[in-house]
Amino acid sequence: MFFTYDLGNMKTRTTGPNRSPRVRFKPANPLTSPRFSGPTTFNRLPYVPDFEGKDVDVVLLGIPFDGGTSFRPGSRFAPRAVREASVLSRNYHPEMAVHVYERLNVVDGGDVSVNPLNFQKTMASIEAEVTRVRRAGARSICVGGDHSVLLPELRALHRTRKKTARGEKNSEPVLIHFDAHTDTADQAWGEKYHHGTPVRRAIEEGILRGSRVFQIGIRGPLTSKDQESFVRESGIHVLGIDDFHDARKYRAFFSKLKKAAGRSPCFLSFDVDVLDPAYAPGTGTPVVGGMTSFDALRALRGLAGLNIAAADVVEVSPPYDHAQLTSLVGAAVIFEILALMASASD
Ligand SMILES: [Mn+2]
Numbered sequence: 001m002f003f004t005y006d007l008g009n010m011k012t013r014t015t016g017p018n019r020s021p022r023v024r025f026k027p028a029n030p031l032t033s034p035r036f037s038g039p040t041t042f043n044r045l046p047y048v049p050d051f052e053g054k055d056v057d058v059v060l061l062g063i064p065f066d067g068g069t070s071f072r073p074g075s076r077f078a079p080r081a082v083r084e085a086s087v088l089s090r091n092y093h094p095e096m097a098v099h100v101y102e103r104l105n106v107v108d109g110g111d112v113s114v115n116p117l118n119f120q121k122t123m124a125s126i127e128a129e130v131t132r133v134r135r136a137g138a139r140s141i142c143v144g145g146d147h148s149v150l151l152p153e154l155r156a157l158h159r160t161r162k163k164t165a166r167g168e169k170n171s172e173p174v175l176i177h178f179d180a181h182t183d184t185a186d187q188a189w190g191e192k193y194h195h196g197t198p199v200r201r202a203i204e205e206g207i208l209r210g211s212r213v214f215q216i217g218i219r220g221p222l223t224s225k226d227q228e229s230f231v232r233e234s235g236i237h238v239l240g241i242d243d244f245h246d247a248r249k250y251r252a253f254f255s256k257l258k259k260a261a262g263r264s265p266c267f268l269s270f271d272v273d274v275l276d277p278a279y280a281p282g283t284g285t286p287v288v289g290g291m292t293s294f295d296a297l298r299a300l301r302g303l304a305g306l307n308i309a310a311a312d313v314v315e316v317s318p319p320y321d322h323a324q325l326t327s328l329v330g331a332a333v334i335f336e337i338l339a340l341m342a343s344a345s346d
Helices: 075-088 119-135 147-159 198-204 227-234 247-261 293-301 325-343
Strands: 012-015 020-023 058-062 106-111 139-143 174-178 213-218 237-240 265-271 307-314
Touching: 058 075, 058 119, 058 325, 075 139, 075 307, 075 325, 119 139, 119 147, 139 147, 139 325, 147 198, 147 265, 147 307, 174 198, 174 247, 198 213, 213 247, 237 247, 265 293, 265 325, 293 325, 307 325
Parallel strands: 058 106, 058 139, 139 307, 174 213, 174 265, 213 237, 265 307
Antiparallel strands: 012 020
């Protein structure tokens, strides 16, 4: 017998206020096809690269690109490794009391076509693909790739923002950024674009306001004190790792973030190096003294109710991983993001 998706779940149903029939895409059922069988897609979801017109809510995209790395390469292999780790993903999130696939049509949209020898062409391709997802009325969750992929994703979010009656773009986006680093560096070897610069470049391009950026888990050491000046001058909010472990400062930061975000579209960018290398060793630029996996999941769950419009999970580097530790983190974070999106949808 050949592997099949659980087509019984893909029946046409009547849901929602407009009672439109919706095709449901669901993960393959592990009780009929074991988790180690069949094609390896994100969360064992159907592979649907032509997702337009299918009433899809979320498209998972791989970005197998590490041409922006300044130290350890290898994140080009992350989409494949995270897909493999994600076969253990499940459906129901008990802590948030949400069944993801009862609320959302989710598919694996495949990989963005990258050019490993051409940074700018790859950036353009990422922007085009995320734009395609958004024009199809869906949200994107991209699995990098190194963190340079964030900039074209933010460009796509900016390009597809809805306009107000007066023709202005409304609801300024908020960036919620989990990372060990602020990613506000300037040049490296004379190059403006690499995985340490996407937040700075987005602010300089005017597609993101510094005061709408909330960074969590940041820690040193830094190359020089100057590295802090861009963050300070642009008004970025930082919850450094010491304050992350101070309950009062933690609560104050998240309440400030939620107040600022309101119903605005939020971009959630999760760099796995926010975790201590003990929990996520397979990453491009490890920094000791980070948070645990549980700390990260708890912080993500604290974002329930926000309008997560797009997200990414970046900097998993499988060649430096052991026993799939880091890939499993990547897969777990994807599920948390899906649960956040599901809990905020009606
Ligand atoms: Mn980063």
